Amino acid sequence: MIKLKNISKTFTTSSSKLVALNNVSLEVRKGEIYGVIGHSGAGKSTLIRCVNLLEKPDSGEVLINGVDLTNLSPKELRESRKRIGMIFQGFNLLKTATVFDNIAIPLKLTGVDKAEINKRVEKYLAIVGLENKHGAYPSQLSGGQKQRVAIARALAHEPEILLSDEATSALDPETTDAILELLLKINRELGITILLITHEMNVIQKVCDRLAVMENGVVVEEGSLLEIYASPKHETTKKFINSQFPNDLPKGLIQQERKVGEVITLSFVGEVTSQPILAALAKEFHVYPNILSGSIIQLKEHQYGRLIVNIQGDGEETAKAVAYLKDRNIQIEEVKGNDLEYCSI
Amino acid sequence: MILNIAAFNERWGSTIWRASLETLQMVSIAMFFAVIIGLPLGIILVLTREGKSYENKYVYQVLNTFINMIRSVPFIILLFFILPFTKLLMGTSIGVRGVLVPLVVYSAPYVARLMESSLLEVDRGVLEAYEAMGISTKDIIWNVMIREARPSIALSLTIAIIGLIGATAMAGLVGAGGLGDLAYRYGHLRYEKQVMYTTVLILILLVQGVQSAGNHLAKKLKKD
Numbered sequence: 001m002i003k004l005k006n007i008s009k010t011f012t013t014s015s016s017k018l019v020a021l022n023n024v025s026l027e028v029r030k031g032e033i034y035g036v037i038g039h040s041g042a043g044k045s046t047l048i049r050c051v052n053l054l055e056k057p058d059s060g061e062v063l064i065n066g067v068d069l070t071n072l073s074p075k076e077l078r079e080s081r082k083r084i085g086m087i088f089q090g091f092n093l094l095k096t097a098t099v100f101d102n103i104a105i106p107l108k109l110t111g112v113d114k115a116e117i118n119k120r121v122e123k124y125l126a127i128v129g130l131e132n133k134h135g136a137y138p139s140q141l142s143g144g145q146k147q148r149v150a151i152a153r154a155l156a157h158e159p160e161i162l163l164s165d166e167a168t169s170a171l172d173p174e175t176t177d178a179i180l181e182l183l184l185k186i187n188r189e190l191g192i193t194i195l196l197i198t199h200e201m202n203v204i205q206k207v208c209d210r211l212a213v214m215e216n217g218v219v220v221e222e223g224s225l226l227e228i229y230a231s232p233k234h235e236t237t238k239k240f241i242n243s244q245f246p247n248d249l250p251k252g253l254i255q256q257e258r259k260v261g262e263v264i265t266l267s268f269v270g271e272v273t274s275q276p277i278l279a280a281l282a283k284e285f286h287v288y289p290n291i292l293s294g295s296i297i298q299l300k301e302h303q304y305g306r307l308i309v310n311i312q313g314d315g316e317e318t319a320k321a322v323a324y325l326k327d328r329n330i331q332i333e334e335v336k337g338n339d340l341e342y343c344s345i
Numbered sequence: 346m347i348l349n350i351a352a353f354n355e356r357w358g359s360t361i362w363r364a365s366l367e368t369l370q371m372v373s374i375a376m377f378f379a380v381i382i383g384l385p386l387g388i389i390l391v392l393t394r395e396g397k398s399y400e401n402k403y404v405y406q407v408l409n410t411f412i413n414m415i416r417s418v419p420f421i422i423l424l425f426f427i428l429p430f431t432k433l434l435m436g437t438s439i440g441v442r443g444v445l446v447p448l449v450v451y452s453a454p455y456v457a458r459l460m461e462s463s464l465l466e467v468d469r470g471v472l473e474a475y476e477a478m479g480i481s482t483k484d485i486i487w488n489v490m491i492r493e494a495r496p497s498i499a500l501s502l503t504i505a506i507i508g509l510i511g512a513t514a515m516a517g518l519v520g521a522g523g524l525g526d527l528a529y530r531y532g533h534l535r536y537e538k539q540v541m542y543t544t545v546l547i548l549i550l551l552v553q554g555v556q557s558a559g560n561h562l563a564k565k566l567k568k569d
Contacts, residue, residue, distance in 0.1 A: 081478060090470045
């Protein structure tokens, strides 16, 4: 559906050169929600803006349904853009127009007739849950409501693809969840393919089927949500996953626990979550697992859990226990020092 | 006192009334043309700026310099400086017709600058959102840029109109009439104090009225 091939983009100012994208390739399949995560400056914003050519790549191909947008005439490009909706962090609504007009004006400008405009505004305002806000001005709406109007505006063109440029980054956690629910609904019920970028792992975790992690203009890791959570490889990916677990263990505790045994984190995905794995450990080996902290979060379709455990026992038995856990596809990392940094063992 | 007012009205009423109408006439006609010329220039200034959709260093620099040049010349000098051009264009260089050309030449670049700053206030993100929806630049200019800038444009034009009222006062020098002419010829040269005071009072009321109307319109357009 969306295929980016070897996209590069460098921003040049009189004093410096900034490589925003360095040979990035990506494929988004029809009907999926694909997330790109990265810190600010990673190039993800430039990447999503390359999909509808708001930013023109220096080299590479942008294929939408097999058509390379970089080869189109301005008129053909405008036609293609109508099939690609986009929502933004800043909503980007007309301040001087009502909710109705904010959706109707772009439709009018793209040549949709009046009866059809009225029909579509009704339909999509209902889908985003704002059917009685026709006459309101953006200044009278909350952030979440403004984003809903922006979503309705994008949907009203009946696009195949929706690009979401940090659409929830300006919203509070509760509103973020509501907007993510809406994106899921749009994806399921209208079959719209969604490409989103974000710097928040919880956005990825809740809605994405597949994701890419970006750093310094390069995709450093890519895969399905499950794969990435089950075995993250790159440091940045691990940091993003760790960011979802509040590590509020007292500093002294870790040091103290390390005197009596290894302190490790166990991360597990899917069925394993419901197995009494630590009980089995105690039974099979001469070790005594002591849980220091633990939580389970919901990924889009699976559960992902993490425990911080102190395994008390002699070195050999502990090593066997760790091997046993690894056999069951559990990710193991040692808790280093007192600052709760993780490293693979 | 009442007799005095009646007598003053009898003696000067129609003259002042006519002068007021002349001022209004000059301001409105000149403003009309100034906007017709200034708005497109303002749009060109915004679009050809660095980083904008029709970035063009040469067009921008030439226009920018040209506008600055005209704006450097005080109206009273401009009035005489462009006399040949006025005569060529209007067939005369005196009267209301004679003063309209310098008034427009004086205000159009000013309006262009004001439009430029109003249009630059429009959120770039909104323009981008419309670009992303496959809407042409022409449509974006009219339906997004100018529409969103309307409250600011209303305030800018208020400033321009008030400036123009001031400029018309000098129009008397080429025999164009108006309130400035009246105050100068009767109030100053003939020591008719009451005419002077009345003229100043009318000008104050006019400027207050224009400013209030502008503020009101801007507020109405703003929607927040």
